[in-house]
Amino acid sequence: MPHNEINIIADIGGTNMRVALIDAQGEIADITIYACADHESLAFVLTDFMTRHQLMGKTINACLAIACPVDKDLIVMTNLPWQFSQSQLKAQLKLNELVLINDFTAIAHSIPHLGADQKVQIGEGNVIANKPISICGAGTGLGVANLISIDSCWHSLSGEGGHVDFAPVDEQEIAILQFLSKKYARVSSEQLLSGLGIEQIYQALSFVKNGEATMLSAKDIAGKALSGECTLCVETLAQFCRILGSFAGNLALTLGSYGGVYIAGGIVPRFVDFFADSEFRKRFEAKGRLSSFNQPIPTFVVTEEQPGLLGAAAYLDQFMSEKSKANYTNQTTNTTRY
Incomplete structure (x- = not known):
C-alpha cells in the first residue's frame, strides 16, 4: 500500500458493526464497535469513524464485510433497515476504493492468516x-x-x-x-x-x-x-x-x-x-x-475473536496488490506500443 493511502475495514452484522484501521505494519488497529440500531445509516457510521480519526479528505481504501448479498449495486441488509448504493456510498465518502464482500467470504479469507x-x-x-x-x-x-x-x-x-x-x-x-x-x-x-x-x-x-x-x-x-x-x-x-x-x-x-x-x-x-x-x-x-x-x-x-476483520484486511491487501500489478502491466504494455 502506498504510504499516503489509508485502509479501513469493517465487519457489519445485524447487531453490531466493527470498524478498524490497518496500521503501517499491516496490523488491525483502532477497532471501534457501533451498535447498528443506534445509527441511521452505514454512511453515518463510516463518517463518524473517519472524523474521529481525522481521515476526511485523505486517500482511503475500504473493504466492508457485510451479512447480506453483495452482487448488486443496491445493498439491502437482511437484518437491518439499512440500504445503500455502493457507487453512491463511494462517491459520498470520497473513497479511493470501496470493496464489499459477504461476511462469510471475509471469514474464509482469514483462514490462511490464522x-x-x-x-x-x-x-x-x-x-x-x-x-x-x-x-x-x-x-x-x-x-x-x-x-x-x-x-x-x-x-x-x-x-x-x-x-x-x-x-x-x-x-x-x-x-x-x-x-x-x-x-x-x-x-x-x-x-x-x-x-x-x-x-x-x-x-x-x-x-x-x-x-x-x-x-x-x-x-x-x-x-x-x-x-x-x-x-x-x-x-x-x-x-x-x-x-x-x-x-x-x-x-x-x-x-x-x-x-x-x-x-x-x-x-x-x-x-x-x-x-x-x-x-x-x-x-x-x-x-x-x-x-x-x-x-x-x-x-x-x-478461535480468533475477529475473523471478519482479519479476513477483510487480507482481502483488501490482496485486492490492492492485484490492482497494482494490473496497473503496472497496463503501463508497461502502453509504453511498449510507442
Whole structure:
C-alpha cells in the first residue's frame, strides 16, 4: 500500500458493526464497535469513524464485510433497515476504493492468516500448503465457503452449502429427520447445525425418548450440557457435534480439502473442549471405503475473536496488490506500443 493511502475495514452484522484501521505494519488497529440500531445509516457510521480519526479528505481504501448479498449495486441488509448504493456510498465518502464482500467470504479469507493461537486442531492430520480449504460456520444459520489458491492468490467459492439436504447416518438421526419432516417440507443441514438446530435436536430427542417435544433455548441446552446437569442436553450437544462431523467430512470429500476444514461461527468456539472430546472427528473420517481420503485432512476450530476483520484486511491487501500489478502491466504494455 502506498504510504499516503489509508485502509479501513469493517465487519457489519445485524447487531453490531466493527470498524478498524490497518496500521503501517499491516496490523488491525483502532477497532471501534457501533451498535447498528443506534445509527441511521452505514454512511453515518463510516463518517463518524473517519472524523474521529481525522481521515476526511485523505486517500482511503475500504473493504466492508457485510451479512447480506453483495452482487448488486443496491445493498439491502437482511437484518437491518439499512440500504445503500455502493457507487453512491463511494462517491459520498470520497473513497479511493470501496470493496464489499459477504461476511462469510471475509471469514474464509482469514483462514490462511490464522496463527496457532487463533485456532485449535481437532484430531490428526496435516495441512498441505496451497491445497483447497473448506469452512463451515454454525451460528444463526450455517455458512459454508471454500478457498482455492490460484497464482498465489486465494479465491473464495461461496454458495449456499448450509442448505443442502440433511443426511442421517444412523437410527437416531433418522428419528430426528422424521420428527422435523412433520414440521418442514424439506429438512436442510442448517435446521440442525445452528442455534435453532440445537433446539430442534433437543425437541426431537425429547419427543423420541419421552413422547413430548420439550422446548429449551440453545443457550440453556449448552449450559446444562457443559455442567452435566441434564443428560438429554448432553446428548443433544453430542448429537450436534456428530452431525457437524458428518457435514464437515462431506465438504472435505467434495473439494479434496487438504488445506484443512475449519469450523467457524459463534457456537462451537464456546465449547471447544467438549467438541474435541466428542465424536466430531470420528464422524468426519467415517466415510466408508473413502475414510482413508479424509483421515489425513486436518480439522480446526477457529478461535480468533475477529475473523471478519482479519479476513477483510487480507482481502483488501490482496485486492490492492492485484490492482497494482494490473496497473503496472497496463503501463508497461502502453509504453511498449510507442
